Amino acid sequence: MKVKETEDKYNRALIVFTGVKKFSEVYDWLFEHYNGYKFGIVIDVSGTERGAEDNSIYVNFLDELQEEVNYHCDYVRDGMIYRKR
Numbered sequence: 001m002k003v004k005e006t007e008d009k010y011n012r013a014l015i016v017f018t019g020v021k022k023f024s025e026v027y028d029w030l031f032e033h034y035n036g037y038k039f040g041i042v043i044d045v046s047g048t049e050r051g052a053e054d055n056s057i058y059v060n061f062l063d064e065l066q067e068e069v070n071y072h073c074d075y076v077r078d079g080m081i082y083r084k085r
Contacts, residue, residue, distance in 0.1 A: 001025050002017070003015065012061070014059070015030075015039075015058075016057070018055065020056075020057055030059065039060065039061060041058070
């Protein structure tokens with residue numbers, strides 16, 4: 001398994017795992033390097049529907065994903081809570 005810590009096209013932190021044989025390898029690596037921090041894991045099966053095999057797993061930090069979702073849903077942070085714009 002190879003691990004590459006990088007950024008996606010929106011400058012969000014992204015971890016790409018390639019050559020994964022068991023999903024538990026990803027879990028163990030994340031726990032070992034980030035001590036249980038919460039992540040959003042993208043499992044894309046669309047490539048297998050087209051016949052191409054890509055065994056890469058893409059992992060984002062949940063707080064960055066939450067900010068993006070809130071932005072697209074027209075919410076802004078007001079202290080510790082989110083309010084509609």
